[in-house]
Amino acid sequence: MYGNLANKLILDAKRSSNLSxxxxxxxxxxxxxxxxxxxLNKDAEYLGEEQRIQEEDSENADEExxxxxxxxxxxxxxxxxxxxxxxxxYEKLRADKIDEFSWLNIDPITETGNTDPNKNKFGSxxxxxxxxxxxxxxxxxxxxxxxxxxxxxxxxxxxxxxxTNYKSNFADIDLSGDLDxxxxxxxxVRVLKNGGEVQTEYGVFNLIKDSQFYVRKSxxxxxxxxxxxxxx
Amino acid sequence: MVLPAHLQNSLMPSEVSFLAENEYxxxxxxxxxxxxxxxxxxxxxxxxxxxxxxxxxxxVILKSQDKCNIVPPEWLxxxxxxxxxxxxxxxxxKFSVLPWNWLEISKILLNKAADDLSDPTHxxxxxxxxxxxxxxxxxxxxxxxxxxxxxxxxxxxxLEINELRPFVLTxxxxxxxxxxxxxxxxxxxxxxxxxxxxxxxxxxxE
Numbered sequence: 426m427y428g429n430l431a432n433k434l435i436l437d438a439k440r441s442s443n444l445s446x447x448x449x450x451x452x453x454x455x456x457x458x459x460x461x462x463x464x465l466n467k468d469a470e471y472l473g474e475e476q477r478i479q480e481e482d483s484e485n486a487d488e489e490x491x492x493x494x495x496x497x498x499x500x501x502x503x504x505x506x507x508x509x510x511x512x513x514x515y516e517k518l519r520a521d522k523i524d525e526f527s528w529l530n531i532d533p534i535t536e537t538g539n540t541d542p543n544k545n546k547f548g549s550x551x552x553x554x555x556x557x558x559x560x561x562x563x564x565x566x567x568x569x570x571x572x573x574x575x576x577x578x579x580x581x582x583x584x585x586x587x588x589t590n591y592k593s594n595f596a597d598i599d600l601s602g603d604l605d606x607x608x609x610x611x612x613x614v615r616v617l618k619n620g621g622e623v624q625t626e627y628g629v630f631n632l633i634k635d636s637q638f639y640v641r642k643s644x645x646x647x648x649x650x651x652x653x654x655x656x657x
Numbered sequence: 658m659v660l661p662a663h664l665q666n667s668l669m670p671s672e673v674s675f676l677a678e679n680e681y682x683x684x685x686x687x688x689x690x691x692x693x694x695x696x697x698x699x700x701x702x703x704x705x706x707x708x709x710x711x712x713x714x715x716x717v718i719l720k721s722q723d724k725c726n727i728v729p730p731e732w733l734x735x736x737x738x739x740x741x742x743x744x745x746x747x748x749x750x751k752f753s754v755l756p757w758n759w760l761e762i763s764k765i766l767l768n769k770a771a772d773d774l775s776d777p778t779h780x781x782x783x784x785x786x787x788x789x790x791x792x793x794x795x796x797x798x799x800x801x802x803x804x805x806x807x808x809x810x811x812x813x814x815x816l817e818i819n820e821l822r823p824f825v826l827t828x829x830x831x832x833x834x835x836x837x838x839x840x841x842x843x844x845x846x847x848x849x850x851x852x853x854x855x856x857x858x859x860x861x862x863e
Contacts, residue, residue: 524659604664606675610718 427465427504430458431511438515446567447522450574455512462508465501472498519573523581526568527588528601531651533568533581603646612642613657614649623648667822673815677761678714683728686719713762717769727770732756733763735776738784745791752792752812760789760816796821805832 434454441448476494479487526533570578592600616632623630630638630645632653638645648654663669668676679698686703693700693715700711708728719725731737732755744753756762763785771778796817802808803825810818 525661528659604660605669606671608671608675 427461428507428511430454430461431508434458434515435511438518442518446569447519447526447572449572450519450577451515452574455515458508458512462505465505465508469498469501469505472501519577520580523568523573523577524584527581527584529650531568533570599646603650607642610642611639612645614638614640614645614654615657616653617655618653623653666826668815668819670816670819673758673819674761674765676815677758678717678765679712680758680762681710682713682716682730682762683708683710684716684719685726685728686724687726688724690724713765717765720770720773727766727773729766729770729774730756730762732759733766733774733781735780735784738781738788742784742788742791745788745795749795752795754812755788755814757815759814760785792817800825803828803832805829805836 434451437448437451437454472494476491476498479491479494568581570581573581588601615637616634619632619634621632623632628644630640630648632648637657645654649656685708686705688703689705690700690703692702698712700715701709703709703725716725716727720727741753741755763781766774767778767782774781792813796813800821808825808829810821813821
């Protein structure tokens, strides 16, 4: 029945809406929905043609037939519209997830094959700490570029440009920073993974795993977001 | 909106306490300090043992450096809270009037300035817990009265309203939708050639 495929797509979207990553783009499903819509479009064109012919020789028109024709045309249009809505909803959800991720300032995972295992642990680090990444059950914290289709990758790049441009207007405020309200100025942080020397604006840290620092919170916010540090 | 879903339609507890920290509180400075010109708030010149009103967040910072004593607000003592508790017991259908931020402020003060309070902290904690629980029970009971048009929340504090908000809003919206669908409207525009016109979407942004 028409609309079943689109329904499948929507179910998939619903399932993935609370995940912390964007799942694989359903290329085949989308393709088949588009194919179905094209077929429907052909039908609609044919029916429209029929209608015009019937209207032209109106003297021996069959009232019944015209009504049937109109009904067919209407239903075909409805099916197409429904497909369109489902496709748009799916794309919008994915776009929103990409937007959410871009504000986080974390590098996306590029190749599934040879990422170091730590990279995949974004979002699972920190137990109950207040970092942006960990206290958010349904927050997009991972983005695998391989899971996006080409247009989405393009969108992601452009959206990042937009963010950068926008942020350049507010030099002294880090708009993509932590969304938790500030509580204390200084904080204890523990290093979760080796990062070598990290240069912040205020000095140099040497990130050695399991060492602890007592630092200004504003210096390390970025590192907490990226999962190198956890707050104690 | 790019904000994550859990931030979009209600405040987080941390945000609520952040707002509460902007309330003013009286302190007893132990040191003199030049006045600060902050955005929006002015901290007057502090002189030793001269009471001044400053925002809570500054008071807490000064307190942690042992530069001042915090004078507890007049409602944060056992006698007053006990009275309120009795009041809550007496009026099963009303909330007694407490400050807008009582929960957060008492939490901050109990954590950061326990030695300045007039009563032992464990007693204060327990009475606050009692108050909180009795009010919770009342608000749960009050949810039976939910309807599509109005709700009365006087006497509830910001944090308590925040807890109710997600549930109450969704329920009231649903009720309103049902209510509106029964009252059929004849003045609806029909037959537009627009996509969205076919499916009357009744989702509103609060």
